[in-house]
Amino acid sequence: MTTSEMTAQQKAAQRLSERMGKPANLWLDAWHRLIRNRAALIGGILLILLLLTSILAPLLAPFSYSGGDSLEAYTVPRWLIKLLPSSVSTYAKVSDKFFFGSDYLGRDVLSRLIWGTRVSLPVGFIGAFTALLIGLVYGCVSGYYGGRVDNLMMRIVDIMYAFPTMLLIILMMAFFKSTFADVRPGTVAATFNAVNKVVDSIVGLPGGGMLFIFMGIGITAWMGMARLARGQILSLKEKEFIEAAHMIGAGDMRILIRHILPNIIGPCIVSETLAIPGYISTEVFLSFIGLGVDPPTPSWGSMISDGAAMLRTYPHMVIFPALALAVTMFAFNFLGDGLRDALDPKMKGTS
Amino acid sequence: MGRYVIRRLLLLIPVLFFISIITFGLAHAVPGGPFDREKPLPPEVKANLEKYYGLDQPVWKQYVDYVSDIVLRFDFGPTYRSRGRGVNDIFKDHLPVSAQLGLAAIAIALVIGLPLGILAALKQNTIWDYLGMGLAIFGVSVPAIVLGPMLILIFALSLHLLPVAGWGTPAKMIMPALALGLRESAIIARLTRASMLQVIREDYIRTARAKGLTERVVMVRHALKNAFIPVATILGPMFAALVTGTFIVEQIFAIPGMGKYFITSITNRDYPVVMGTILLYAVFLVLANLAVDLTYAFLDPRIRYT
Numbered sequence: 001m002t003t004s005e006m007t008a009q010q011k012a013a014q015r016l017s018e019r020m021g022k023p024a025n026l027w028l029d030a031w032h033r034l035i036r037n038r039a040a041l042i043g044g045i046l047l048i049l050l051l052l053t054s055i056l057a058p059l060l061a062p063f064s065y066s067g068g069d070s071l072e073a074y075t076v077p078r079w080l081i082k083l084l085p086s087s088v089s090t091y092a093k094v095s096d097k098f099f100f101g102s103d104y105l106g107r108d109v110l111s112r113l114i115w116g117t118r119v120s121l122p123v124g125f126i127g128a129f130t131a132l133l134i135g136l137v138y139g140c141v142s143g144y145y146g147g148r149v150d151n152l153m154m155r156i157v158d159i160m161y162a163f164p165t166m167l168l169i170i171l172m173m174a175f176f177k178s179t180f181a182d183v184r185p186g187t188v189a190a191t192f193n194a195v196n197k198v199v200d201s202i203v204g205l206p207g208g209g210m211l212f213i214f215m216g217i218g219i220t221a222w223m224g225m226a227r228l229a230r231g232q233i234l235s236l237k238e239k240e241f242i243e244a245a246h247m248i249g250a251g252d253m254r255i256l257i258r259h260i261l262p263n264i265i266g267p268c269i270v271s272e273t274l275a276i277p278g279y280i281s282t283e284v285f286l287s288f289i290g291l292g293v294d295p296p297t298p299s300w301g302s303m304i305s306d307g308a309a310m311l312r313t314y315p316h317m318v319i320f321p322a323l324a325l326a327v328t329m330f331a332f333n334f335l336g337d338g339l340r341d342a343l344d345p346k347m348k349g350t351s
Numbered sequence: 352m353g354r355y356v357i358r359r360l361l362l363l364i365p366v367l368f369f370i371s372i373i374t375f376g377l378a379h380a381v382p383g384g385p386f387d388r389e390k391p392l393p394p395e396v397k398a399n400l401e402k403y404y405g406l407d408q409p410v411w412k413q414y415v416d417y418v419s420d421i422v423l424r425f426d427f428g429p430t431y432r433s434r435g436r437g438v439n440d441i442f443k444d445h446l447p448v449s450a451q452l453g454l455a456a457i458a459i460a461l462v463i464g465l466p467l468g469i470l471a472a473l474k475q476n477t478i479w480d481y482l483g484m485g486l487a488i489f490g491v492s493v494p495a496i497v498l499g500p501m502l503i504l505i506f507a508l509s510l511h512l513l514p515v516a517g518w519g520t521p522a523k524m525i526m527p528a529l530a531l532g533l534r535e536s537a538i539i540a541r542l543t544r545a546s547m548l549q550v551i552r553e554d555y556i557r558t559a560r561a562k563g564l565t566e567r568v569v570m571v572r573h574a575l576k577n578a579f580i581p582v583a584t585i586l587g588p589m590f591a592a593l594v595t596g597t598f599i600v601e602q603i604f605a606i607p608g609m610g611k612y613f614i615t616s617i618t619n620r621d622y623p624v625v626m627g628t629i630l631l632y633a634v635f636l637v638l639a640n641l642a643v644d645l646t647y648a649f650l651d652p653r654i655r656y657t
Contacts, residue, residue: 085504
C-alpha cells in the first residue's frame with residue numbers, strides 16, 4: 001500500500017507504531033508538525049534568508065547606503081520602466097547601474113534595502129526578547145505569589161494598557177531624542193549615548209540611534225506578555241504536580257523555573273512570534289514620522305516615507321521597501337501560525 | 352439600564368481627569384518648549400510669547416487653568432502654531448474628515464470581515480475557509496503603509512480608475528478607506544470564524560436543531576448573535592482609533608484629518624493640541640466601550656445591567 005492511499009487514521013497508526021518504545025517528546029513532535037506545515041516552512045526559510053542578508057549586508061550591498069551622486073538621482077532601471085505607468089518613461093532617467101533604481105539623493109535603493117534589514121530584524125527580535133524577558137518575570141511573580149502583590153502588579157499593567165500605546169511610544173521617542181542629544185561627559189544622557197554607540201556598532205549601523213528604538217518598543221511591549229504568563233500560571237499552580245513539588249520541599253525558584261516555565265513557554269513564544277510584525281511596523285511607523293532611526297541610516301519606514309512623497313512621479317522608490325516589509329511580515333506570520341498549530345494542535349485555526 | 356448608563360458616564364470624569372494629568376505631565380516632561388526653534392527667537396520675544404500663553408506659570412497652575420477653561424467655557428485652548436486658531440477650530444475643521452474616513456473603514460471591515468468569517472466557520476475546510484484565512488494572513492501582514500502606496504500605484508497611476516489622493520468626493524474616499532479597513536476586516540474575519548466555530552458546538556445549538564428549527568433560524572438567531580459578542584468587544588477600541596484619525600493613511604492620501612495634529616503636536620510641544628487629541632480619543636474610547644457593553648445585553652439576554 002502506498003502512502004497516498006492510506007487514510008488519515010492509518011497514517012496516524014503508522015506514526016504511532018514508528019514511535020513505539022520511544023518516549024513522547026513535546027518539542028520533537030512539535031518540530032515534526034512544524035516542518036510538515038508548508039506555509040510555516042516557507043516563512044522559516046524566508047526568515048533565514050533575511051537573516052543572512054542582514055549579516056552579509058556589507059558583502060551583498062553593491063553600493064554605499066549613505067552616499068550618492070545627485071546627478072544620478074531618480075534613475076529607473078530599464079526592466080522596471082516597462083512595468084511602471086507609461087508616463088514615467090517620458091521624463092525618468094533610465095540607467096541600469098542601480099538594479100532597483102536610485103532615490104532622491106542618487107543612493108542605490110537595493111543597497112539601502114539590504115542594510116535596512118539590519119534595522120527591521122533586530123527591532124523585531126529585540127522587541128520580542130525584551131517583551132519575553134520583562135513580561136515573563138513580571139507575569140510569573142504576579143501570578144505565582146498572587147494575593148495583594150498580584151492585585152497591585154496587575155493594576156499597574158491595567159493603567160499602562162489603558163493608555164494609547166502609540167502615544168506613549170511617540171512621547172517616549174520625543175523624550176529620548178531631545179534628552180539624550182546632550183553629550184557632556186558625566187551626565188546620564190552621555191552614558192545612554194555611549195551605550196547607544198555600542199549598540200549601533202553591534203548592529204553595524206553607526207549613528208542609527210537604535211538603542212532608543214529598542215527602549216521605546218521594549219517599554220511598551222511587555223504588558224501583553226505579562227498578562228498571558230500570569231493567566232497561564234494561575235491555572236497551572238493549582239495542579240497536583242506543583243503541589244507534589246511543594247511536598248518534596250522544592251523552593252519557589254525551583255518550582256517556577258523547572259516545573260512552571262517549561263509548561264507555559266510554548267504559548268508565550270507563539271504569542272511573541274506573532275507580535276514581531278507589530279514591533280517591525282512600529283519602527284516603520286516611527287521612521288515614517290521622523291522619530292525612528294536617524295538619517296542617513298536606511299530604515300524601510302523612512303524609505304517608504306521618502307517614496308510616498310514622490311509616489312506620483314517616481315513610484316519605484318516606494319515599491320521595493322513596501323514589498324520587503326510585506327514579505328517580512330508574511331514570513332513572521334506564517335511561522336507564528338505554524339508554531340501555534342505545532343505546539344497546540346487543538347488551537348488550530350482559532351484566533 | 353438608565354441608571355447604569357448614567358453611572359458609566361459619570362465614571363468618564365475620573366478617567367478623563369486621570370488621563371489628562373498623566374498626559375500633561377508627560378508632555379511637559381519632554382525637554383524643550385513650543386517656541387524653541389532651530390534659529391532661536393530673541394529672548395524678549397520668547398518671554399513675551401510664553402507670558403501671553405501662560406507658559407511662564409508653574410506647571411500645576413497651567414494645568415488648573417487648562418482644565419477650568421474646558422469645564423467653564425468648553426475651550427480646549429489655543430494652538431501655538433497658528434495665531435487666532437484654537438484646538439476647538441481644529442476639532443471643528445478636521446474631526447468630521449477623520450470621522451467620515453474612520454466610519455467608512457469600519458463599514459468596509461464589517462462588510463468584508465463578518466460574512467467571510469461566518470462562511471469560513473460554516474463551510475470549514477472549503478474554498479471559503481481558505482479565502483477567509485488567506486485574507487486574515489494578508490490583512491495582518493500588509494499594513495496600511497504598504498497597502499496605501501500599492502493601491503495608488505495600481506488603481507490610480509496604472510489603471511486611472513480612481514483619483515490619486517485628496518478629499519471631498521466619494522471616489523477619493525475609496526482607497527484610503529480600503530487601506531484602513533482591510534486590516535480590520537482581517538481581524539474581524541478571524542475572530543468571527545473562531546467564535547462561530549466555538550458557538551456551533553454548544554448544547555443550545557443542538558437543542559435548537561432538535562426543536563426542528565430551520566438551519567437559517569438556528570444560525571442567525573442562535574449562533575450568530577452569540578458569536579458576535581467577542582467581535583463587538585474589539586469594535587469599541589477599533590472605532591475610537593479609526594475615528595480620531597490615523598496619521599499614515601491621511602499622510603499618504605493627503606487627507607486633511609486629525610492624524611497629522613496628533614503627531615506634529617507632540618514634536619512641536621503644542622501642549623493644548625496634544626491634550627485635546629488625547630482627551631478626544633479617551634472620550635471616544637469610553638463611549639464606544641459603553642455602547643459595546645450595552646449591545647451585549649441585546650445579544651445575550653442573560654447579561655443585564657442594573
